[in-house]
Amino acid sequence: MKICPVTLLIDDESSKAEHESTMCPVSSVNYTVNKIETEADDESHTSTVSKTLMEQTLREQTEETRLYLVEIARDEYIDQDARSFARTVAEIVEWWQQYAKEKNPTTHQIDFGVGPPLDLLMVLALVPEKYQGFIRIEDKHRSPYGNGENLSWLHEQTMDVLIGLGKDPFPASILFGQGLASMVRDDVDEGWRVFTGRSWLEDQIHLWSNDELEPNLYQFPPETKKIVFCFNPTEIHWTVVEVKLANDVWTYTLYNSLFQGEKGPTWRACQEQFPLLEQLICHASGFPEPDTREIVAATSAQQDNTYDCGPIAIYNALELLEGRRPRTEVDAEELRLRYLMRILNGLYLLDERLETPEFRACMREICLEYPS
Secondary structure, three states: OOHHHHHHHHHHHHHHHHHHOOOOOHHHHHHHHHHHHHHHHHHHHHHHHHHHHHHHHHHHHHHHHHHHHHHHHHOOOOOHHHHHHHHHHHHHHHHHHHHHOOOOOOOOEEOOOOOOOEEHHHHHOOOOHHHHHHOOOOOHHHOOOOOOOOOOOOOHHHHHHHHHOOOOOOOOOEEEOOOOOOOOOHHHHHHHHHHHOOOHHHHHHHHHHOOOOOOHHHOOOOOOOEEEEEEOOOOOOOEEEEEEOOOOEEEEEEEOOOOOOOOOHHHHHHHHHHHHHHHHHHHHHOOOOOOEEEEEEOOOOOOOOOOOHHHHHHHHHHHHHOOOOOOOOOOHHHHHHHHHHHHHHHHHHHOOOOOOHHHHHHHHHHHOOOOO
16 A cells, blocks of 8 residues: 555545545545545656656757767867867767667766766756757756756856866865855855845854754864955856955955846845854854954856856956956956866876876876866
8 A cells, every 4th residue: 555645645535525624435545545546656667657758858959969969070160169169078978878878868867076976967067058059968957947948058067177177286275165145146045034034144154053063064174374265146147256355454356247236136245144144154163263354245257148257257267266367358258268177187087997196197287178
């Protein structure tokens, strides 16, 4: 007997019976239970068959995409930029197919060892919007809204991995706060206040005061002088924040590719969220709380569409982590190709056939040079 659906059905019928002041005959309940069990079996079978067919379709569409990309890469009548993207993505797709084996490559996850695992759809979002027509995979998860729009809008996982795969080693005193503000979002705060009467960070502070908070997310080593993290409080726009730590003052600098200066919803969120975030970092890391804080808006490269905030944010973060000031003029399409090649590089480094660290280092530095 299948407890969950049966119990729900009986409870529902009992509730109706009490409301209508009648009794539900036992025979009717038994008959309905048997019917529900049969229908559940049928639905389960249908669901399994549908899922199998769907995964087979996606495998076929992935291979169709790879072959189409190879064809484009070889066509000398197509512009060089399109061919470069097609060539790189075709190789990435082939690697993903090899790792997925008989599974659906679009949802198969690969762990690069520097962040959360990625699936192929997340990586395909690095393709510029104007070339997204090359990707012949009809999966609603390709779009962040499930409506086929903004196919080049990046997931946080992709950004974390690309920053982690950064070519140059970061100084020990400069750290990337991966996931530091992942839950610092307007929609999370709104829902959290319904249950607790506090925003997410306010509740984190409450948990800390009761010794109930796991500090790892907010904990940084004592030698930390600078923290860089991705910030997306509106859930629709990626920015980057650099925090310079000193005993007397912490300076927060926002790099925003959509607004220049001290304006916009992200800027307003900075004023509300950073004092709370600061408390948690100090408590978890044992830092003295600064006397004052400064929140400033830096000049950043600007996007001219609704989906290039991610690549620009990755660029800004990497420059800051490597101790450089980000340029204000960048080519987002070039950045996307650079990041796709970085993913491809990572796939080579994961290959068990690359037996020695020396060979892997050679592959990283020579065989897969990034665009300048």
